[in-house]
Amino acid sequence: MLLLYNFGIALYRVIIFIASFFNQKAKLFWKGRENIFNFIETKVDGKQKHIWFHFASLGEFEQGRTVLEQLKKSYPAHQIIVTFFSPSGYEIRKNYALAAGVFYLPLDTKKNAKQFIDLIQPEIAIFTKYEFWYHYFQLLRERKVPLLIISGIFRPEQLFFKWYGGFYRSMLDCVTHFFVQNTESVELLSGLNYDNVSLSGDTRFDRVAENVITVKPLPLIEKFCGQAAVFIAGSTWPQDEQLVVPLLAANPKWKFIIAPHEIGAAHIEQLIRLIPGALRYTQLNDELPQTDSQVMIIDNIGLLSSIYQYGKIVYIGGGFGVSIHNTLEAAAFGLPVIFGPRYDKFQEAKDLLVLNAAITIKSAEELSAAFEKLQKDTNAGPAAKKYVQDKTGSTKQILSYLEQYI
Structure with a gap:
């Protein structure tokens, strides 16, 4: 299954490259990852530990933003790295002031995961809602870096819960703690014998409630x-x-x-x-x-x-x-x-x-x-x-x- 996963990542890379010639989002996705490691190296002190927040896109950023900002407020000396998968997140928040660096997440290959994690030296990794990347998760587990999923939501049709979903369940094994939105998610994970789960609700409620108070x-x-x-x-x-x-x-x-x-x-x-x-x-x-x-x-x-x-x-x-x-x-x-x-x-x-x-x-x-x-x-x-x-x-x-x- 890992061979198929790696092939899928490689195929996705080719598709994005071809699409970049006629699709603006694909172009941003491709260009944003060119020389990404050199770019990260110029922005990040590789000798310093960082708290790593990853977001799929802008919506997930807004969802997890209250955790990031309250964490920075409580621990101002800790440096934060933010990554996005999608251009719609990165292009809007690439100059986000509370982060020591904001980057596109390099595609999930074993080599990329090692190079990226070596550069940012995460002490904690926090992923919002979803996005499960095999090589990143496995390396975080190998290096004993706590990995949290916040505002997670799971549904029965996801591959984790299929009889043939063992490969995808191996990614769940890498998660230190799940903070999930609803009882269905708790029950689904409990059905797979994961007890490292908390019903916390959705951090978006905190974000939108704060927006009402601070809106200009x-x-x-x-x-x-x-x-x-x-x-x-x-x-x-x-x-x-x-x-x-x-x-x-x-x-x-x-x-x-x-x-x-x-x-x-x-x-x-x-x-x-x-x-x-x-x-x-x-x-x-x-x-x-x-x-x-x-x-x-x-x-x-x-x-x-x-x-x-x-x-x-x-x-x-x-x-x-x-x-x-x-x-x-x-x-x-x-x-x-x-x-x-x-x-x-x-x-x-x-x-x-x-x-x-x-x-x-x-x-x-x-x-x-x-x-x-x-x-x-x-x-x-x-x-x-x-x-x-x-x-x-x-x-x-x-x-x-x-x-x-x-």
Whole structure:
């Protein structure tokens, strides 16, 4: 099985190289790993121990960020290394101030794992939610470096729990402790005789709750919203945007903010054609050229979690594709949430539905009905906010465990 795994990594490398000629993300993925070890060597003191945080992408970074920042606050002398697998994480956070170095994770080969770990000298390794890399995990275990999975979530269909999944279970053997989100994950791991498991919940609750307290005003957004009620469509894809458009004419007194998941020029131009007269955030200075404009398109990254402070109802995109995006950032501000039908991978989405703090829809007609219903519902928003507040505390639990190693 190890031969197949290594072949898969090698094949993935070839595919990324070919894709890099015509796909921007693949190009960033490839270029970011060129001469990666020389780059790391110039940034990192190889004689010093580091706490290593690895994140698949930007979403996982935001998920584990509270642990990283509280750890740095409690132990300021300890140096932190951050790695990302995906360009969408690295390109946004490559200058993150609390890290001694932020890097792409070299592909998981035995040689790369040894070279990388030799360079950063981890005293602890912390992986958020998922990403299991055989050679990195085996070497951490061999060198007796504590490895934590935080905000982990496991499902029966994963290879770990199949009769033929012995190779993948060998990676679980390398984990010192699992901090998982739900009881199903505890039960699945217990079924494989892992008792090094804690039900801690999801560190995202701590992150989004903190964001509500520390959020800064956005003057242009505030000026655009004025005194109007605001509908926010966050992390949208084209199919989501097609559903939202009919709401504009039907609700002329409302303001609409659309923050698409992909902000490439082609998508933004498509969105402008779909909604003529919409403002583009990056093209505004200190003045709004059309103060009576109904729609603003957020054509940059990093604002959405702060924009929710101005909303009344939110639609979260992705539910007509692979799966919905982050609902908790909006719920933390007390916004009722609407999303598409593909949400089953997210426990918080199921919970919000049970609490009547969210509505799932399958069509433009259902979106319109949900929008009308939530305008009259005075309990949905407070229920969403209370749900988030009741789920905080995971970060404190993880930090308490880490004290024995620092």
